[in-house]
Amino acid sequence: MKNSPYQSADGKPLQPVTLDSPFLSVAFGAKELCARSGCCVGVCPEGAITLGDDKYPVLDLKKCTACGLCGEVCPGGEVKYGELAEQVFGEHFVDRGFDGQVEKTFVGYATDERFRKGGAGGGMVTALLHHLLKTGQVDGCLVTRMNHEKPWRAEPFIATSYEELCESQGSRYSIVPMNALWADLRKREGKFAAAILPCQTHGFRKLQKADPELAAKIPYVIGLFCGGSLEPNLTTEMLSMRGIKKDEIKDFQFRGGDWPGQMRAVFKDDRPPKPLHYSNYKDGAYNYFTSLYMPERCQTCLDGSNEFSDVSVSDAWTRNEDGEYKFKEHSRLLIRTGAGQALIKSAVENGDLELVDVTKDPSYSTHKMQTKRKGSLAPIRVERWKNAGRPVPDYDRTVPADVTRKERVTEFLGSSMLRAGRCKPFRMAVMGFLTSKYAIPLIKFRLWRKKRKYAKRKAAKA
Numbered sequence: 138m139k140n141s142p143y144q145s146a147d148g149k150p151l152q153p154v155t156l157d158s159p160f161l162s163v164a165f166g167a168k169e170l171c172a173r174s175g176c177c178v179g180v181c182p183e184g185a186i187t188l189g190d191d192k193y194p195v196l197d198l199k200k201c202t203a204c205g206l207c208g209e210v211c212p213g214g215e216v217k218y219g220e221l222a223e224q225v226f227g228e229h230f231v232d233r234g235f236d237g238q239v240e241k242t243f244v245g246y247a248t249d250e251r252f253r254k255g256g257a258g259g260g261m262v263t264a265l266l267h268h269l270l271k272t273g274q275v276d277g278c279l280v281t282r283m284n285h286e287k288p289w290r291a292e293p294f295i296a297t298s299y300e301e302l303c304e305s306q307g308s309r310y311s312i313v314p315m316n317a318l319w320a321d322l323r324k325r326e327g328k329f330a331a332a333i334l335p336c337q338t339h340g341f342r343k344l345q346k347a348d349p350e351l352a353a354k355i356p357y358v359i360g361l362f363c364g365g366s367l368e369p370n371l372t373t374e375m376l377s378m379r380g381i382k383k384d385e386i387k388d389f390q391f392r393g394g395d396w397p398g399q400m401r402a403v404f405k406d407d408r409p410p411k412p413l414h415y416s417n418y419k420d421g422a423y424n425y426f427t428s429l430y431m432p433e434r435c436q437t438c439l440d441g442s443n444e445f446s447d448v449s450v451s452d453a454w455t456r457n458e459d460g461e462y463k464f465k466e467h468s469r470l471l472i473r474t475g476a477g478q479a480l481i482k483s484a485v486e487n488g489d490l491e492l493v494d495v496t497k498d499p500s501y502s503t504h505k506m507q508t509k510r511k512g513s514l515a516p517i518r519v520e521r522w523k524n525a526g527r528p529v530p531d532y533d534r535t536v537p538a539d540v541t542r543k544e545r546v547t548e549f550l551g552s553s554m555l556r557a558g559r560c561k562p563f564r565m566a567v568m569g570f571l572t573s574k575y576a577i578p579l580i581k582f583r584l585w586r587k588k589r590k591y592a593k594r595k596a597a598k599a
């Protein structure tokens with residue numbers, strides 16, 4: 138382990154550690170910048186940092202030796218895109234657009250029916266993890282599941298079998314401090330693959346510099362796209378809004394049932410799973426939730442496509458000219474690194490994935506709404522908050538030169554809604570309405586508008 142300038146030669150703190158000691162991770166000095174990635178918990182060699190109920194880290198000052206590792210791996214307070222690009226791709230660049238550095242783009246699905254049916258999209262992430270496991274390239278996979286005793290809480294765990302990977306399938310739109318699992322990896326032999334969100338990948342890339350030995354245990358990072366996570370209290374509030382007691386459920390599904398899925402409570406008794414609102418995942422629900430439950434740090438995140446993973450996986454939302462989804466139960470895959478390239482080659486050769494190469498098809502290179510959220514709205518927010526004296530992450534990316542007044546107004550309104558969403562009575566009232574049957578006309582209106590947009594486009598082309 139390296140020597141810290143804050144420690145004496147025998148590994149003791151030179152000065153008493155306090156919560157504002159400069160070498161600690163950002164959570165202890167500026168909680169609102171903490172991404173709750175779990176990096177500081179996972180890297181601490183003394184086990185001095187644990188997770189609180191709200192998934193923020195808690196530091197035992199008596200155990201801290203001032204080694205500074207937690208601060209070095211923390212992705213909350215600083216992300217330097219140029220340095221990360223140099224580290225991962227060997228080239229210094231700050232911004233290559235929303236998708237980042239991409240070698241090849243595919244659309245496809247897992248050939249294993251259980252992976253495909255149970256997946257958020259085409260089950261590609263789970264198929265890739267299983268491929269690595271069964272071919273002996275890794276001994277375990279860093280994934281998520283709902284806690285068995287408290288199924289409304291998502292948690293990270295290390296899957297080592299097909300059945301455990303099946304349990305991990307699907308998206309949990311909730312904060313899961315994945316990198317807290319690094320602490321387990323310290324004690325385990327072998328190699329591991331991680332399916333993680335962009336902030337967690339940033340932390341992992343920092344780990345490669347701060348503790349290369351520990352980082353070498355993770356040779357593959359499968360990155361999920363991320364439009365922003367949601368506060369963990371979403372699940373309990375949705376249950377209470379629908380009059381469901383926590384102890385009645387054995388599972389909470391964010392995208393259960395037929396693709397693209399719907400938020401559902403799965404009961405311990407033989408009642409059928411109950412949808413918790415009337416729109417499916419895509420036609421409204423996720424947007425409602427992100428407008429009220431997105432944590433503060435996610436609101437200032439600029440990386441939606443997991444730019445520094447080996448491969449990134451997203452939903453494949455591309456529509457045909459009639460506005461229908463072109464690829465149901467599919468995922469979109471971006472290959473970024475040599476390790477990613479080798480992984481996909483071997484998974485395809487083994488028959489684990491069915492892929493179509495869409496690298497040259499421009500309709501796959503955009504995620505329109507996320508491009509706007511991450512490319513212009515979030516940088517505007519960072520700049521505005523900084524000018525107002527609020528703590529913001531330190532980035533080398535700035536507001537694009539061509540941002541419009543409309544985008545500034547949109548950012549302001551979005552931020553105001555999220556701020557209001559921190560007030561529980563307001564949040565419950567808005568969510569109560571949006572997820573009730575009274576919102577059905579709203580959902581129908583949205584769908585009608587979308588259909589009309591595509592019909593107009595088609596007519597204009599004809």
Ligand SMILES: Cc1cc2nc3c(=O)[nH]c(=O)nc-3n(C[C@H](O)[C@H](O)[C@H](O)COP(=O)(O)OP(=O)(O)OC[C@H]3O[C@@H](n4cnc5c(N)ncnc54)[C@H](O)[C@@H]3O)c2cc1C
Pocket residue numbers: 252255256257258259260261262263264279280281282291305306307308309310311312313315332333334361362363364365366367450451452453468469507
């Ligand atoms: C918070 C969040 C926001 C997302 N936002 C977008 C978006 O805006 N646009 C988009 O195209 N895609 C987004 N995704 C990714 C998308 O939902 C799918 O995960 C992705 O398309 C892979 O689908 P799949 O069927 O291949 O994965 P599956 O085979 O179903 O595997 C899903 C994997 O995701 C892991 N996972 C689930 N929840 C979490 C979590 N909270 N933290 C870390 N890992 C998790 C599981 O452990 C599993 O390994 C988001 C995912 C999450 C978790």
